[in-house]
Amino acid sequence: MCVNKTEKMSLAKIQAIVNQCDRCGACLTVCPVYDVAHREAAVARGRLATVRAMAEGGLTPDSKMAEAFEFCLLCKACTENCPSKVKTDEAMIEARQYMAVKLGRRAKHRLLAGFLGNNVLIKLAAGTLKLSKKTGLGGLLRCVVPLEHTKAGYREMAAGPAAFPALSNIPHPERPHPGKIAYFQGCAMKMFFPAAAQATVKLLSRTAEVTIPESACCGMPHLAHGMADQAQALAKKNIEAFADADRIITDCASCGSSLKEYGHRLAADPQWAARAQEFSSKVMGLSEYLYDVGYQPKQKNALRVTYHDPCHLVRGQGIKKQPRDLLQRAAEYVEMPRADKCCGGAGTFYLDFPEASRKILSEKVKNIESTDADVVVTECPACLMQLAKGEQQSGRFKAMHISQVL
Amino acid sequence: MIDEKVINEFSQIVGARGLLNENLDLFTYSYDASFLPLLPAAKPDLVLKPQSTQEVAAIMKLAHKYRIPVVARGLGTGRTGGSVPAEGGLVLCLDEMNQILELDDQNLMLTVEPGVKTQDIYQFCAERGLFYPPDPSSLKQSTIGGNIAENAGGPRAVKYGVTGDYVMGLEVVLADGSVLQTGGKMIKNVTGYDLTRLFVGSEGTLGIITRAILRLIPMPKIRRTAQALFDSLDGACAAVSRSIKSGAIPAAAELMDQISIEAVAKFRNIELDPRVKAGVIFEFDGDSEAGLDAQIGEAERLCAECGSVQFRIAKTKEEEDELWSLRRGMSSAIAALAANRIAEDISVPRAALPEIVKRLREIAARYGLQLAVFGHAGDGNLHPSLLADLNAPGEKEKVEQAVGEIFQAALAVGGTLSGEHGIGLTKKDYLADALGETGMAAIRSIKKALDPAGILNPGKIF
Numbered sequence: 017m018c019v020n021k022t023e024k025m026s027l028a029k030i031q032a033i034v035n036q037c038d039r040c041g042a043c044l045t046v047c048p049v050y051d052v053a054h055r056e057a058a059v060a061r062g063r064l065a066t067v068r069a070m071a072e073g074g075l076t077p078d079s080k081m082a083e084a085f086e087f088c089l090l091c092k093a094c095t096e097n098c099p100s101k102v103k104t105d106e107a108m109i110e111a112r113q114y115m116a117v118k119l120g121r122r123a124k125h126r127l128l129a130g131f132l133g134n135n136v137l138i139k140l141a142a143g144t145l146k147l148s149k150k151t152g153l154g155g156l157l158r159c160v161v162p163l164e165h166t167k168a169g170y171r172e173m174a175a176g177p178a179a180f181p182a183l184s185n186i187p188h189p190e191r192p193h194p195g196k197i198a199y200f201q202g203c204a205m206k207m208f209f210p211a212a213a214q215a216t217v218k219l220l221s222r223t224a225e226v227t228i229p230e231s232a233c234c235g236m237p238h239l240a241h242g243m244a245d246q247a248q249a250l251a252k253k254n255i256e257a258f259a260d261a262d263r264i265i266t267d268c269a270s271c272g273s274s275l276k277e278y279g280h281r282l283a284a285d286p287q288w289a290a291r292a293q294e295f296s297s298k299v300m301g302l303s304e305y306l307y308d309v310g311y312q313p314k315q316k317n318a319l320r321v322t323y324h325d326p327c328h329l330v331r332g333q334g335i336k337k338q339p340r341d342l343l344q345r346a347a348e349y350v351e352m353p354r355a356d357k358c359c360g361g362a363g364t365f366y367l368d369f370p371e372a373s374r375k376i377l378s379e380k381v382k383n384i385e386s387t388d389a390d391v392v393v394t395e396c397p398a399c400l401m402q403l404a405k406g407e408q409q410s411g412r413f414k415a416m417h418i419s420q421v422l
Numbered sequence: 423m424i425d426e427k428v429i430n431e432f433s434q435i436v437g438a439r440g441l442l443n444e445n446l447d448l449f450t451y452s453y454d455a456s457f458l459p460l461l462p463a464a465k466p467d468l469v470l471k472p473q474s475t476q477e478v479a480a481i482m483k484l485a486h487k488y489r490i491p492v493v494a495r496g497l498g499t500g501r502t503g504g505s506v507p508a509e510g511g512l513v514l515c516l517d518e519m520n521q522i523l524e525l526d527d528q529n530l531m532l533t534v535e536p537g538v539k540t541q542d543i544y545q546f547c548a549e550r551g552l553f554y555p556p557d558p559s560s561l562k563q564s565t566i567g568g569n570i571a572e573n574a575g576g577p578r579a580v581k582y583g584v585t586g587d588y589v590m591g592l593e594v595v596l597a598d599g600s601v602l603q604t605g606g607k608m609i610k611n612v613t614g615y616d617l618t619r620l621f622v623g624s625e626g627t628l629g630i631i632t633r634a635i636l637r638l639i640p641m642p643k644i645r646r647t648a649q650a651l652f653d654s655l656d657g658a659c660a661a662v663s664r665s666i667k668s669g670a671i672p673a674a675a676e677l678m679d680q681i682s683i684e685a686v687a688k689f690r691n692i693e694l695d696p697r698v699k700a701g702v703i704f705e706f707d708g709d710s711e712a713g714l715d716a717q718i719g720e721a722e723r724l725c726a727e728c729g730s731v732q733f734r735i736a737k738t739k740e741e742e743d744e745l746w747s748l749r750r751g752m753s754s755a756i757a758a759l760a761a762n763r764i765a766e767d768i769s770v771p772r773a774a775l776p777e778i779v780k781r782l783r784e785i786a787a788r789y790g791l792q793l794a795v796f797g798h799a800g801d802g803n804l805h806p807s808l809l810a811d812l813n814a815p816g817e818k819e820k821v822e823q824a825v826g827e828i829f830q831a832a833l834a835v836g837g838t839l840s841g842e843h844g845i846g847l848t849k850k851d852y853l854a855d856a857l858g859e860t861g862m863a864a865i866r867s868i869k870k871a872l873d874p875a876g877i878l879n880p881g882k883i884f
Contacts, residue, residue, distance in 0.1 A: 038757065039455045041499040041563040045539070054471075054518065055442065056450035056498070065453060065460055066446065074461035080446045099754040 026114045027071045033107040034064040036100050043094035048358045052375040057084045060094035060104040067111050082115040089365055091358035092331035109239055116242025125241040132203050132233040133246055142207045162404040166211045167420045195262030197224045202268035203233050204397035212417035216267040219419055223309050229257045236274040240363055251278045255295045267302040267419055269396035273332035275299040303395055303418055307338035313346040313422050321347045322389035325356035326396035339395055339418055346422050350387045361402030381406040384413055393418050424467045428488055435480045442469040451513045454498040454505045456848055457764055466507040471515045475632040483599030491880050494626040496537055496565030502846030504625045508881040516567055522546055530638045531607045536567025536631050553641040555582035567631050573623035575842040577674035580800025586622040593633035594621055597873040625844050626879040628872045642707035646714055647736040649745045650725045651698045655679055657729035658700035659775040662799040664724045670717040674705040676749045677799030686748050689755035697731050702799055703749050756794045760809035764821055766828055770837030772802040781831040782806050789824045803841030845883045853884050
């Protein structure tokens with residue numbers, strides 16, 4: 017009885033979104049997945065129609081439908097291009113939740129969610145991965161362990177005859193932000209990009225006093241795979257852990273977009289709604305924050321850098337100008353074609369649909385190569401993992417986190 | 423249901439890659455962009471994605487042999503159900519035949535496959551200083567095959583005409599799988615019947631278009647956009663007519679009635695002059711600044727004579743986009759006013775515009791429905807949009823009756839049922855009123871001659 021009620025509410029929530037689609041097909045021109053799959057079931061219009069038919073009783077939920085809902089990058093490109101701004105990503109998250117209750121969750125996703133919900137396991141993993149890098153095992157484990165560069169490595173690249181002298185005449189603001197800022201280190205930054213996370217902390221320390229509270233997973237992976245309850249529990253943990261901070265800065269686009277939604281996510285919980293709202297209002301992305309406080313890199317070098325927009329930053333949070341502006345202060349910036357098109361990484365999408373992910377990445381690699389950039393920069397570990405694969409395929413550029421370049 | 427053995431035969435033609443028959447895939451090829459309900463789903467039995475004329479011909483031979491219905495489809499953006507497989511059978515999805523085959527820049531002709539998006543054609547030409555003018559508002563996602571099969575038009579029709587005016591020749595696979603070539607790159611041609619024209623607007627009922635030769639013109643060097651707001655709809659219509667007559671022919675003249683303008687203003691929080699009862703967005707194009715100044719000056723003068731309360735010329739690209747975005751955002755802004763928006767596509771002689779709008783208002787008032795009217799003032803093609811909540815009791819019937827009366831009104835002022843969307847499924851009940859008995863008999867005999875077994879898009883148009 018209780019389940020039925022939840023189910024009905026979930027369906028009503030989905031219907032409110034999908035009924036706004038008038039099937040014009042504008043999404044067909046921008047969906048990265050449709051671009052490589054060429055099937056109507058693999059584009060926003062098809063997914064929304066499927067959900068609608070299911071909610072109205074015309075289709076019986078089955079594993080093929082569940083797969084169709086998962087075959088979505090949640091990149092919001094369709095929403096941006098949609099005349100009615102239909103939020104397909106939200107509909108897919110709801111639909112996945114509904115299917116998970118109806119059909120059960122995939123073991124792989126359950127494991128992953130359990131893992132990411134457990135800080136001890138994450139720390140263990142981070143330690144193991146660090147060790148594997150040190151011992152050279154990283155190469156063997158490349159399918160799991162992405163290539164990571166260091167800031168020192170970047171400086172070496174930038175050195176030599178082409179480097180500009182340090183810009184001593186640019187005044188360097190000494191701790192311009194008076195408040196206490198807290199760094200939210202997401203799971204992927206902990207496990208896969210510890211050097212980049214280190215660079216973030218260094219950057220932040222130049223602008224204010226920084227604390228690093230013990231964070232829990234932001235909950236995005238749980239939400240994306242139909243485990244909304246766990247996502248809410250994690251959100252509450254984070255709200256408590258970061259209660260003292262004036263600002264919460266994250267260098268992961270997905271975490272940032274997820275954290276900024278806590279207010280919305282817990283709005284129906286009277287005990288937590290106000291706190292969640294307050295928490296979300298403090299969250300900023302790294303480049304959003306640095307731009308806001310007028311950060312100036314110590315020097316500008318002659319390396320050519322280009323920037324890949326993480327979906328969760330450019331469409332999820334509307335952050336587009338800030339990273340570009342910062343990069344222009346730090347190096348020779350060149351814009352790539354279709355910089356805001358998804359790289360195909362998208363959480364676990366690359367594990368679930370490797371073939372499609374690879375094809376989407378190939379286009380991104382071509383676009384990066386067309387700029388002749390030495391470095392492609394981004395602000396999301398999920399993108400960075402994918403771009404690191406692109407780096408290996410191409411060999412013509414390095415993939416780095418923005419914290420390592422500024 | 424198609425027999426497993428027959429499915430295998432189709433699979434021999436297109437390979438596993440080009441054949442979809444999972445339940446979910448079949449469902450997602452059961453709809454288009456029309457207002458037809460999603461359920462019960464008009465599922466096809468099979469979706470095939472051919473990559474060449476030869477494959478299409480082989481498919482048609484088999485379909486003909488087994489008497490299987492065949493529905494041609496591009497990206498499913500039609501507004502009247504033309505590509506909905508109403509009687510099951512095969513959906514022949516041509517989106518992978520999407521190559522621009524040849525640009526003949528001596529004769530200014532472009533040869534394309536049916537699955538090329540219209541926007542890609544426009545862009546390809548624009549990059550070379552050439553112009554393919556037809557601009558249905560779905561041009562970014564609709565394909566040229568569908569544009570030809572529905573004879574789609576757009577704002578530029580007033581000066582440049584519609585899709586059919588640019589189709590010089592076609593390759594068509596007929597119902598039995600034989601391949602027909604019509605027309606060609608010559609401007610003059612009275613050799614036999616004009617079969618090219620016959621297939622334009624035939625909505626997939628006479629053959630499958632697999633290739634088209636399109637006529638191009640040089641790209642006008644400059645464009646300018648202006649917006650005129652009027653204190654009466656009559657004044658707005660008169661201004662457009664007089665402007666055309668004076669020789670200042672706009673490349674587009676988009677009409678918006680009071681409700682439409684108010685909808686956009688509300689949607690975007692814009693203050694509106696209370697005197698405004700109608701608006702027109704003009705686009706002028708030409709090859710010299712002086713010529714364009716003269717055209718716009720003339721239009722501004724005529725608008726003032728017809729009671730314009732404001733005439734604004736876009737000075738920058740941003741202002742131009744802003745003015746156009748008013749028109750482009752109209753459908754969504756109007757849709758936001760009610761649960762359902764039922765948009766029609768009537769077309770009337772330009773001079774009858776004030777009269778038809780008056781009649782539309784009367785119909786809406788009689789049924790107690792909200793009605794927004796916008797459309798292409800320059801060519802008399804209007805999109806009256808009824809606003810309703812189809813789930814409310816009795817509302818659906820009211821809307822159906824009102825739509826019927828809208829069609830009658832269009833016919834009464836010398837107009838017709840569809841300007842650019844086609845008849846498809848949604849308007850077939852009214853076709854006899856428009857064509858008369860003799861007209862119906864004539865199109866039936868044409869259909870019978872070309873598709874005696876009735877396998878091509880059955881149930882459509884009539």
